[in-house]
Every structure is written in C-alpha cells, then in structure tokens.
Amino acid sequence: MKVAIVFDSAGTLLYTYRVAVDVRSKKMKKGVESTMLTCSEKGRSLILLYAHSLNIFETPSDTLLSDYMKKEGIKFGIACSNGIVSHEEVSEYLLNDRYARISDLQICIKTVWNCCKKLPIVAMNSGVIVNRDLKGIxxxxxxxxxxxxxxxxxxSSLHKMGVATYVASGDSTDKLVKMADYLGIPHDNIHGVATPSIKAQVIKDLKSVYDCVIMVGDGINDIPALREADIAVLTCQQNKNKPKKLIETADIIINDVSEIKNITENAIKGGNFKKY
Known part of the structure; x- marks a missing residue:
C-alpha cells in the first residue's frame, strides 16, 4: 500500500513560541496560539505577511504598517479566519489601517528572537490579525x-518504510525549506503559503496518487485538510487544550509526533484504527 503523510508545521513538526501585540492598547500577549486567538472572536482573520524580518527592522519604527506594505509591495496570505472573508476585504483593512506601526511588529520579532536565537534551527514568521468590526489591524x-x-x-523512519512525507503550511516556502532540509523532506513536497482550502486540495490531489493519505495537524486551520484525509491525526504535543470542533474532526489524537510511525505501519498493513 502506498502511503503519504502531510504535516502542518507549527505545533506539528515545530515547537512554536508566539507573541502578539494589541496595536491599540500596546499590550503584549506572550505564548499565544494564533489560530485560537483568531477564532476566539467573530470577524478576525490571521494574515501572514511575506516580509523579511531584517527589512522590517531597517524601517523607521514610527512608520505605519499600512504605508510600509504599500511602499514595499508586501504580499500576504490568509492563514485562517473566523467567518468568511475575501482577499480584497483583507487587503482593504491592511492598506488603510491607521493604528499598527512597524514598531508593533518589531517588538514581536525581537521578543521571539531573544527566546529562540540560541536554537540550532529556527523558523520565524510574522503577520497580523485583522478584525472586520474594527476594519483594520x-x-x-x-x-x-x-x-x-x-x-x-x-x-527518517517513515522514509525507510517507503512512506512519502509532505508539508502543507501557511508559512512562507523559504522558511519551510530550511526546516525541510533539516528534517530530510524533499523540497518538491513542500507546500508553503497554504490556506485551509489549499491544504485540503493538497490532500485531495495526493489521494489520486496514494492508496492512503494521512493528515497531521494541530489547529483550526487544519480542519478542511483533516476532513479530506483518509486518516485525520490531531497532535497535542505542544498544546493539549483544543477546541471541541477540532477534536471531533480527528480520527486519532496523539501527544508525540513519533506516534505517527505506528499509525502508518497499521495503515500499510491495511489494519483498522480506532477513533479516540
């Protein structure tokens, strides 16, 4: 049996530390889970900005983030949202916002970097959460x-078993490639800038090639892909506090990424798996 496994990145293959700044109150939230923060209030959308951290730090701190995006032509991707939102609507919020400044993003980057800089492999990403009610960031x-x-x-064990490994993540591709090189995942199997619908499409496409496609994710934005997969695996390795909707979507819940080896062996043998 030909088996493929698609992994999300943050919280699934990567232990991730996140920091958020409320651009109006300037209060910092440390150790947040971005998808949970996004989905805790109707009208929020998590947006990944495809901007390099060094370029952000070279920009004057009092610059409006909206002006920076327009000047530099910064592109973005919608990672997840609490409610339906269009790319055009998000673009309007981003480019017309008058509250968020480069300093708000700089302090997030600096705080995370100070926490992670001594680690051998670090993948960093920055973005914003826009709010429809606020019509801005x-x-x-x-x-x-x-x-x-x-x-x-x-x-490595999965590859020895003849299993193909993929990554589908909202993170930028260049950052995922660094992680893939360390883990030994082929570059061609990396799907960056992947929205929830794109992740689901990746699963659907792979199902036409493989007998069994397993999705391993940890957040709300993985739900469409988990539903599309032959076997939906929810990992709680970093955070065990998961929404009921996410738990109900999973066929199997794991607490360590290594558990995927036994699940895969069972799938190759054509064995049954129980939902728990």
Missing part, C-alpha cells in the same frame, strides 16, 4: 519555532 504577531526533538528521527 487588531494585533501584530510573530512566531518562532524549532523542530520537536524526535521529528527528524520520525521522518
């Missing part, structure tokens, strides 16, 4: 992650 947010200690060995 509510939070700036940065995440930094390192591979779980057993992730590399798990990927």
């Amino acid at each position: 509510e939070f700036t947010i940065t995440s930094g992650g390192r591979p779980f200690s057993n992730a590399k060995e798990t990927i």
Whole structure:
C-alpha cells in the first residue's frame, strides 16, 4: 500500500513560541496560539505577511504598517479566519489601517528572537490579525519555532518504510525549506503559503496518487485538510487544550509526533484504527 503523510508545521513538526501585540492598547500577549486567538472572536482573520524580518527592522519604527506594505509591495496570505472573508476585504483593512506601526511588529520579532536565537534551527514568521468590526489591524504577531526533538528521527523512519512525507503550511516556502532540509523532506513536497482550502486540495490531489493519505495537524486551520484525509491525526504535543470542533474532526489524537510511525505501519498493513 502506498502511503503519504502531510504535516502542518507549527505545533506539528515545530515547537512554536508566539507573541502578539494589541496595536491599540500596546499590550503584549506572550505564548499565544494564533489560530485560537483568531477564532476566539467573530470577524478576525490571521494574515501572514511575506516580509523579511531584517527589512522590517531597517524601517523607521514610527512608520505605519499600512504605508510600509504599500511602499514595499508586501504580499500576504490568509492563514485562517473566523467567518468568511475575501482577499480584497483583507487587503482593504491592511492598506488603510491607521493604528499598527512597524514598531508593533518589531517588538514581536525581537521578543521571539531573544527566546529562540540560541536554537540550532529556527523558523520565524510574522503577520497580523485583522478584525472586520474594527476594519483594520487588531494585533501584530510573530512566531518562532524549532523542530520537536524526535521529528527528524520520525521522518527518517517513515522514509525507510517507503512512506512519502509532505508539508502543507501557511508559512512562507523559504522558511519551510530550511526546516525541510533539516528534517530530510524533499523540497518538491513542500507546500508553503497554504490556506485551509489549499491544504485540503493538497490532500485531495495526493489521494489520486496514494492508496492512503494521512493528515497531521494541530489547529483550526487544519480542519478542511483533516476532513479530506483518509486518516485525520490531531497532535497535542505542544498544546493539549483544543477546541471541541477540532477534536471531533480527528480520527486519532496523539501527544508525540513519533506516534505517527505506528499509525502508518497499521495503515500499510491495511489494519483498522480506532477513533479516540
């Protein structure tokens, strides 16, 4: 039996530390889970900004983030949203916002970097949370992650079993490639800038090639892909506090990425798996 496994990145292959700043109150939230923060209030959308951290730090701190995006032509991706939102609507919020400044993003990046800079492998991403009710940016947010200690060995074991491994994540492709090089996942199997619908499409496309496609995710934005997969695996390795909707979507819940090896062996043998 030909088996493929698609992994999300943050919280699934990477232990991730996140910091958010409320752009109006300037209060910082440390250790947040971005998808949970987004989905805790109707009208919020998590947006990944495709901007380099160094370029952000070279920009004057009092610059409006909206002006920076327009000047630099910064592109963005919608990672997840609490409610339906269009790309055009998000673009309007981002480019017309008058509250968020570069300093709000700089402090997020600096805080995460100070926490993660001594790690051998670090993947950092920055973005914002826009709010439809506010018609603008509510939070700036940065995440930094390192591979779980057993992730590399798990990927190696899967490859020895003849299993194809993929990554589908909202993170930028260049950052995912660095992680993939460390873990041993082929570049061609990396799907960056992947919205929830794109993740689901990746699963659907792979199902036409493989006998069994397993999706491993940890957040609300993974639900469409989990539903599309032959086997939906929810990992709680970083955070065990998951929404009921996410738990109900999963066929199997794991607490360590290495557990995927036994699940895969069972799938290859054509065995049954129980939902728990």
